[in-house]
Amino acid sequence: MRVVFMGTPDFSVAALRAVAAAHEVVAVYSQPPRAAGRGQKLRPSPVHAEAGRLGIEVRTPLQLRDPEAQEAFAALKADVAVVVAYGLILPQAVLDMPNFGCLNIHASLLPRWRGAAPIHRAVMAGDAETGVAIMQMEAGLDTGPVLAEARTPIGAGETTADLHDRLAEMGADLVVEVLAGLPMQARAQSEQGVTYAAKIDKAEARIDWNRPATELDRQIRGLSPFPGAWCEIDGERVKLLRSRLSEGQGAPGQVLPGFRIACGEGSIEILQAQRSGKKPMDAAELLRGWELPDRLD
Structure with a gap:
């Protein structure tokens, strides 16, 4: 399939590699390079850097609301978009463009820990288990129906870093399975047990x-x-x-x-x-x- 990949941090890199190995990634969208280090030189995001190694075109728009950015996205004629911690809000027009819509890899068992910091919050809350969910994106914050999920226990001594790495690999494997099975039935999220993973202060x-x-x-x-x-x-x-x-x-x-x-x-x-x-x-x-x-x- 023709896939647009949208992601920014380290957590997204494993999924990019897995999707690129199984499908044609026609473009990667990522956050623009940021100043970092002592010299404050512009540094591309981990996803941007990995896309460069894979030889995939990278786009770094500041937003996707203007007609020009949306036309450029539409011109890719994507079958599906895979979104993993991208960092920009996708307007409804963009969500609707790919044939199979936009799929998000979210690092929790939805509807628990919707939002920005699901791994941190799961550990801090003492959850016994967590996992990854592949969600059909819609306008609400992580409210879309779930296509698949994978679960894992949280060990007594595990840190967010430990869990982050395991969930990144789980999400990469699971999204490839979902892409192979499209179209597939999604289940609506329960209205019970909704929690929000606020950004860490x-x-x-x-x-x-x-x-x-x-x-x-x-x-x-x-x-x-x-x-x-x-x-x-x-x-x-x-x-x-x-x-x-x-x-x-x-x-x-x-x-x-x-x-x-x-x-x-x-x-x-x-x-x-x-x-x-x-x-x-x-x-x-x-x-x-x-x-x-x-x-x-």
């Missing part, structure tokens, strides 16, 4: 040791690696990247033997952290030559 990243250990463990794993849950240790901001529930009690913020911290209820053990200006380190490596205070704020 950096203000959510500060650790409050008065909260229960179960909540803080989920916060640390859910915000790893970005933006990274953090606390201050002797005035230095330290990102906490991996953790697990631990034994031991104490006043909230009290440092227990090892890199274990007492919480409002229970305690957690920090397995990986990142000091300011340093690379992420396992706790044992981090504590060599670095003595923790008796208490963390």
Whole structure:
């Protein structure tokens, strides 16, 4: 089939590779290059860079609402568009252009966690499982009927980064299956169990040791690696990247033997952290030559 692929971040790359291996990707749409790094040079998105390696034309419009952009899209005569974390709203005119419409790979089991940050929110909420859904896009926010889904458990020690990589591969495999089966019947999303995965605010990243250990463990794993849950240790901001529930009690913020911290209820053990200006380190490596205070704020 003639496929238009629309995506931007790392999460979308596996799907681009899989679709390009099975079909003719006639164009890739991605967010425009952004200034990054110390020199603030323009850097193409991960999808843009991968499309270049695959020899596929890349388009980076700022929006798709004007007639010129829509005419350019229509001229591709696509059978279907595959959309994965693209970052632009698709007007109804664009949604209707491909023969089979626009299919979205969404990293949750819809209708749970519609919206911008479904992986983070699933981990932070303590969900036992999540997955990917292939959805027929419509004007509402992730409200379209679901063509297929795949499920996976969320491990007790998994971070958002761990889950991100697994779900990206699952979504890539599943969308290829769906494309091979078109046209196929979709099921309407249930009106029960709808939740919204709001974009992560950096203000959510500060650790409050008065909260229960179960909540803080989920916060640390859910915000790893970005933006990274953090606390201050002797005035230095330290990102906490991996953790697990631990034994031991104490006043909230009290440092227990090892890199274990007492919480409002229970305690957690920090397995990986990142000091300011340093690379992420396992706790044992981090504590060599670095003595923790008796208490963390």
